Amino acid sequence: MNIAILASGNGSNFEAIAKAVKCGYIKGCIKVLITDKSNAFVRQRAKRNKIKDIFIDAAEFKSRQAFDDEIVKVLKKERIDLVVLAGFMRILSVNFVKRFQNRILNIHPALLPAFRGENAIKRALKHGCKVTGVTVHLIDEKVDNGPIILQQAIKIEKGETLKNLEKKVHSLEHKLYPLAIKLFTERRVKIRNRNVKII
Ligand code: GAR
Numbered sequence: 001m002n003i004a005i006l007a008s009g010n011g012s013n014f015e016a017i018a019k020a021v022k023c024g025y026i027k028g029c030i031k032v033l034i035t036d037k038s039n040a041f042v043r044q045r046a047k048r049n050k051i052k053d054i055f056i057d058a059a060e061f062k063s064r065q066a067f068d069d070e071i072v073k074v075l076k077k078e079r080i081d082l083v084v085l086a087g088f089m090r091i092l093s094v095n096f097v098k099r100f101q102n103r104i105l106n107i108h109p110a111l112l113p114a115f116r117g118e119n120a121i122k123r124a125l126k127h128g129c130k131v132t133g134v135t136v137h138l139i140d141e142k143v144d145n146g147p148i149i150l151q152q153a154i155k156i157e158k159g160e161t162l163k164n165l166e167k168k169v170h171s172l173e174h175k176l177y178p179l180a181i182k183l184f185t186e187r188r189v190k191i192r193n194r195n196v197k198i199i
Contacts, residue, residue, distance in 0.1 A: 001027070001028040001029070001081045001082055001184075001185040002028070002029055002031045002078060002079050002080050002081050002082070003017075003021075003028045003029065003030045003031065003080065003081070003082045003083075003084055003181070003185075004030075004031060004032050004033075004034060004074070004075055004078060004080040004082075004083050004084065005017065005030060005032075005033050005034070005084045005085075005086050006033075006034045006035070006071070006083065006084070006085050006086070006088040007033065007034075007035055007040065007042040007085075007086045007087050007088050008035060008036055008037050008040055008042075008087055008088050008089040008090070009037070009040055009041065009042060009087045009089070010040075010041050010042065010087065011040065011041055011042025011043075011045045011046075011086065011087070012170060012173075012174065013086035013087060013107060013173055013174065013177050014033065014042050014045055014046070014086050014087075015045050015049075016173070016174035016175075016177060016178055017030070017084065017086065017177060017178055017181060018030060018045070018049045018051065019178075020178035020181070020182070022049075025178060025182055026178060026181050026182045026185055027182075027185055027186065028082070028181070028185040030049075030051050031052065031078040031079075031080060032051070032052045032053070032054055032074060032078050032080075033046040033051055033052065033053040033054070034053075034054050034055075034056060034071055034074060035053065035054070035055050035056075036055075036056060036057070036058055036067075036088070036089075036090055037055075038055050038057070042086075042087075043055070054074055056070050056071060056074075058090070064090075064091075064093050065093050065095065068092060068093040068095065068096040069095075071096065072095075072096060072099055075100070081103065082103055082104075082105065082181070082184060082185065083100050083103060083104040083105070084104075084105050084177075084181060085104065085105065085106040085107070085139065086107065086177070087107075089118075091143060092104070092139060094141050097139055097140060097141050102138055102191050104138060104139035105136060105137070105138060105139070105149070105177075105180060105181065105184065106136070106137055106138075106139050106144070106146070107134065107135070107136050107173055107176070107177050108120060108134070108135045108136075108137065108144050109121050109132075109134060109169045109170075109173065110123075110124055110132055110133065110134075110135065111131070111132060111133040111134075111135060111151060111153060112135040112137060112144055112145075112148065112151070113144070113145070114129075114132075115127075115132070116143060116144035116145070117143065117144065120132075121162070121165055121166050121169050122162055124156070124165075125156065125160065125162055125165055129156055130155070130156055131153045131154065131155055131156060132153070132154055132156060132165070132169070133151060133152050133153040133154050133169075133172070134151070134152055134154070134169060134172045134173050134176050135148055135150070135151045136148075136149045136150045136151070136176055136177055136180040137149055138191065138196075147191060147194045147195070147196045148196060149180050149183070149184070149189055149196055149198075150176050150179065150180045150183075150198075152172055152176055154168050154169060154172060183198055
């Protein structure tokens with residue numbers, strides 16, 4: 001299965017996925033990294049892993065739709081089967097989502113539908129939650145809303161610092177995302193309407 005990863009930042013999830021592909025845990029090929037930030041650290045990770053990296057500058061496009069069309073052009077050229085969002089901080093247009101329906105994965109650092117949007121780890125901590133977690137889900141036309149594939153909880157300890165909680169969330173992400181992609185590439189994720197069955 002041909003995979004494209006879209007990311008905007010550090011790329012620790014990108015790295016975890018690349019490692020899982022390299023060692024054969026995920027049976028697929030990362031054809032391309034697409035990023036919207038010219039200076040994103042994830043680009044250095046792509047270079048190190050010898051993965052093609054393409055920067056697409058949103059400022060060069062008149063609309064979100066035009067920017068997304070450019071991404072779709074790359075995805076088609078690379079014959080991409082699965083799109084993996086790994087800290088890609090942009091909302092995809094409806095056309096894009098339709099074009100790759102049930103083939104776009106996202107990871108979110110909270111137990112969706114709680115704490116949708118940005119700064120989810122910090123908000124869960126500030127809210128006084130006793131647990132938070134990580135969600136891997138499919139993208140639909142609403143933000144952080146699509147069918148959930150995998151979800152795992154993390155206990156928030158008394159007096160837990162943000163730094164420590166972030167560490168716990170990220171290390172869980174680095175296990176859960178490769179697992180979800182592995183299941184997907186092995187065609188073990190069955191989706192009917194919003195119902196997800198893992199076989
Ligand atoms: C991850 O924690 C991911 O869950 C989050 O961005 C981070 C990217 O880290 N995504 C979202 O908040 C999406 N709503 P990384 O660049 O080190 O992989």
